[in-house]
Amino acid sequence: MAASILAGCAASPTGSSSPSVAPSPGTSPSAPSPATSPSAVPSPSRTPDPIDALSLEQRVGQLFMVGTPATTASPATLAVVRDRHAGGIFLSGRSHAGVSGTAEVVARFTALDHPEGVPLWVATDQEGGEVQVLRGPGFDAMPYGIRQADLPSDQLQARAEAWGRELADAGVNLDLAPVADIVTSEATRFDNPPIGGYGRQYGYDASTVADKAGAFADGMRDAGILPTFKHFPGLGHVSANTDTTADVVDRAVTPDGPDVDLYRPLTAAGPSAVMVSSAIYDRIDGSTPAVFSPKVVGLLRSEVGFDGVVFSDDLSGAVAVSAWSPADRAVRAISAGVDVVLVSAKPSVFPAMYDAVLAKAKADPQFAAQVDAAAARVLAAKAEMP
Structure with missing residues (x-):
């Protein structure tokens, strides 16, 4: 989304009032003082940024989205929202409680x-097909992504708006969808377990994916739901699933290729978030998972031009990041430029993540500035919500 980066809370030299000016030697006592002289112009007061109202602890909390079962308000997640200021929750698993049952769960948190x-932020994975968390009365069964793509784009947008209104009625305001991954080919789709194997893709070329994922996102926006494009810079060519496998390496995606390029029209079309993959991209930065890579996140910022909120993929239970401690995962992701750390599969690790980020922000001014910038982007995105 085109959310502006707000300034941090450090006092600005230009934001303080001008010091009083002492009279020059020899000034006549009858001469007007500079403070009352018509030529003296008072310094304008600085307009407070929204982030100024948040403590450091609250700013750090805005950088996390923590899971709770979609069927119940987890006491542990309620506690971290209340005590550690977590800025978002993720409804996980599968629920058949319908719109009203889901709204009851959400209300426990929003209260x-x-x-x-x-x-x-109240989020879930409502893509379609096998990746549809919320079902039951009031929720339509959503087709697989590859079947959604059979619809004309205007019809897909209208269907997505209807699905989005169901989410809104349940209290959800952010969907971690649509998938914007280009799967290599229809013939080899099942060689790509995380996307093609589940029929989550909208197609096999950039034009089709941009058109159909864009239509889905437009419909979600029409319903007041913030869409999230995933999994930057592309998860359609890998041969293993980062949720269940370590060292998943992509050797196809390039910085100037179609997998990256399609994010330009997608993110330019309206407010959105972007989720970064935890695979390793050998032709961009083969040294570390993308979610820990300043090169990959920097590519999204500088080359794609995206200045909205960047989410990590799940960093709590994914095998792809299991070599790092939960504390290191959170610090590395934010250091790389991620704004919100997703802690969905194993929310019990959140306190260690939060405490590590808070401690690092207190000890490292450069990291503290990154926390401020990330929190500012989150607040700007939230302010744009209906």
Whole structure:
């Protein structure tokens, strides 16, 4: 989304009032003082940024989205929203409770006090096919992504708006969808377990994926739901699933290739978030998973031109990041430029993540500035929500 980066809370020299000016030697006592002289112009007061109202602890909390079962409000997740200021929750698993049952779960979280009225992000995976968390009365069965792509784009947008209104009625305001991954080919789709194997793709070329994923996102926006394009810079060519496998390496995606390029029209079309993959991209930065790579996140910022909120893929239970401690995962992701760390599969690791980020921000001014910038982007995105 085109959310502007707000300034941090450090006092600005230009934001303080001008010091009083002492009279020059020899000034006549009858001469007007500079403070009352018509030529003296008072310094304008600095307009407070929204982030100024948040403590460091609250800013750090905005950088996390923590899981709870979609069927119940986890006491542990309720506690971290209340006590560690988590800025978002993720409804995980599978639920057949329908719209009203889901809304009851969400209401337990939204009823909590939130810093300075900052809204809570309530998210889920509502893609379609096998990746549809919320079902039951009031929720339509959503087709697989590859079947959604059979619809004309205007019809897909209308269907997505209807699905989005179901989410809104249940209290959800952010969908971690649509998938924007280009799967190599129809003939080899099942060689790509995380996307093609589940029929999550919209197609096999950039034009089709951009058109259909864009239509889905437009429909979600029409319903007041923030869409999230995933999994940057592309997860359609790998031969293993990062959720269940370590050292998943992509050797196809390039910085100037179609997998990256399609994010330009997608993110330029309206407010959105982007999720970064935890695979390793050998032709961009083969040294570390993308979610820990300043090169990969920097590519999204500088080359694609995206200035909205960047999410990690799940960093709590994914085998792809299991070589790092939970604390290191969170610090590395934010250091790389990620704004929100997703802690969905194993929310019990959140306290260690939060505490590590907070400690690092207190000890390292450069990292603290990254925390401020990330929190500012989150607040800007939340402020744009209907």
